[in-house]
Amino acid sequence: MAELILEILWDLKKEDFETFKCYLNEGVLEGCRPIPWGRLEDQSRPGVVTLMKDYYGDKRVNITQEILKKISRNDLIERLENGQSRSKAASPLSSSHQGPDTGNEKLAQRIKEKQKPRLEDKYKDTTEGFGNSVEFTPLNNIYTELYVIDGDYKGVNNEHEVWQIETVSRKQRKEDTPIKCNNIFKRLPGQDITIRKVLTKGIAGIGKTISVQKFVLDWATGEANQDVDFMFVLPFRELNLIKGEYSLLGLLQEFHPETEGIEDIKLDDYTLVFILDGLDESRLPLDFQRNKRLSDVKKTSSVDVLLTNLIKGNLLPCALLWITSRPAAANQIPPKSFHRLTEIQGFSDQQKEEYFKKRFRDQADLAEKGFTHVKTSRSLYIMCYIPLFCWISASVLETMLDRPDIGEIPKTLTGMYTDFLLIQPNIKNEKYGNRNETETKKILESDKESLLKLGQLAFQQLEKGNVVFYEEDLRECGIDVTEASRSGVCTVIFKQESVGCKKKVFSFVHLSFQEYLAALHVLDSFTHNKFDAWGSFLPSEPSELSEPSELSLHDLHKKAIVKALKSENGHLDLFLRFLLGLSLDSNQSLLQGLLKQTGSNSESIRKTVKYIKRCFEGRSSPERCINLLHCLSELNDDSLEKEAQQYLSSGKKISPAHCSALAYMLLNSEKVLDEFDVNKYNTSSDGRSRLIPVVKHCRKAVLSGCDLTGESCEIVASALQSVSSPLRDLDLSSNNLGDSGVEPLCAALKSPNCKLQTLDLSRNNLGDSGVEPLCAALKSPNCKLQTLDLSTNNLGDSGVEPLCAALSKLHTLSMGPSVSNGESTPQQLRKTNRLHGSNRGAIQAGAV
Known part of the structure; x- marks a missing residue:
């Protein structure tokens, strides 16, 4: 009957459903206790059905009938009675069956009593990414609440994730709608929709899996979501290992053996949560178009078919579903499949500091020293937006800050990752006691073969776009699986397959560390003239193919820079930064015993710095230009930024290269600009285009002419859709955008994240076809625009008509002298506006 009652509740409008819950709180039948409002208030329809089952058992049908009478829904009463009769007629045992509080209910309770302790034991501790090479830390001791928002940033899927850190969501604002991890399925105030399927996006290392871990742990320990009966965690990296066909129930028992006997329970009577963690790690096709439909939880099929039907709601349609993914992989599932899209935005500045305090909870001085050091380096401080990078930094600084003899504390990204690599062998030797070497060089020499093979693995998987890999991938690189499982560099997850053999899934502690090791592999191959190891990866001239040994370090840098600049999504940006940083003598000296020294590199580095500066003169995207600035930082060269500041203060003409540096500085300023007028900067049109990304960091942007x-x-439209954009006033006048030019802007105006209030599109050669999408945007409930200037455009009668309907939303519409057939455009708008009865939109007809 639970399924039938749920169908009835779905047919209730929002206000009737709220009234239904109020009656449950009051009590409608004698002898039936009221359900406390604290348990009812935020409940979805499936949650209410579960509560009624818990409180009333078989009487829940009678209570439903009584409440439906009180809210005058006799049509639903008839459906309920007919459905109940059919249910009884269908089963000869139903007359003696007393509902879910008999044998099946007892079985469900026994399974729940087994599952909660098992999940608590599994998720109570965290290793913070070290795999098998560190002591476990209680999750609740280290967990810092992440900033999760309702909605997601549009347009980031084609960018390198480290670039997203710097441009998307660092500055959380009061307009954002934060959601606590445990409330992921709860409605926000004013929302009239039941949240059953949620997609949470977040870049690598931002905290998606740790959020899942906390969510499950709090349920298992009774801290949250106690209306949930069963919780099933199915990580994609482990689902990849499942071969053959399973029923959904069989798959659940494979991952959760404590649920043995669950096939005897009618799961529709219970509140279930499925968590599919790490969609980006999936190697399953997930073909939503061609996969067969499946609705029987006991019928076998491939894992791919089971998952697509679970996501589409064909299997267990009332179950709650939470999927996590990196942004680039999220489009594998149709967006319409979800009731809520959320984004994990990582640590705010305050949370970064809080993490360091928790990490060094018994060493306040060390926590302050570590956090202060990170703040002195802009690149390190930005990266600490990622919780996992906070851990990497804290691990390194914990080792170095208390030892004045250890050497210089790293200030660059490459330096930090190099020191992080150096502490791994020391940890391994301390734990397993295989050797007594204390000198770093000797330790690196002893681990050289395995580390360089891991670098080869990192490089090959980076080329393929894989972030998780399996035993066969390791064997291709000649890696001993047992040795790899004892390395702190890899995290190993064991999964017992149906055939009884253990399988292992590997990944680097973070995608950025995979890119670091890939760069290490390329540099090592270069020093040993192993051109075959990376020659196909980097562009080459025909003459170079025959004599690779004659390539200089600078030649290698040039090839990598050219390859990275040609990338549309910047997937090699971080790899390039590491490759250049590892070329410094200072970093190579730290890696003695592992990396063959390339000799004195000062001349090659000087040439590379000069070449990077020349690259700014090309037509590379702003993202690639800013990454070139990071490359200069990795080479300890900040001359371009200093020169940009000098040009700005002197009033001299600013080169495009210096405009890129200036844009980077403005984007990373803590203070949001009140106004950004691109015409105030003495530069060329190319230089102005390099400054356009600053619109993401200002309240008013003047980009006229x-x-x-x-x-x-597209950059402006992307800024308007960013959840963190403060942009409210935008002047795009005199740009000759034409009808096609306004299309991305119109799409942005319909975004729920767009907060733009004033838009000037005067003198842009807009015609009637350009006004049509603009009016559609104005009619969108998400559009916040109040003032619009369309003066001096080519609007005809067919363009004016749709504008009339938009006047009810605008405070001011400025038309000025626009071309029109017949009446002047402002007069026609006033006339039509009166016919429509609108008294809100004000039309300004004066020349602009």
């Missing part, structure tokens, strides 16, 4: 390109319009 600067010959905006289609790419620039």
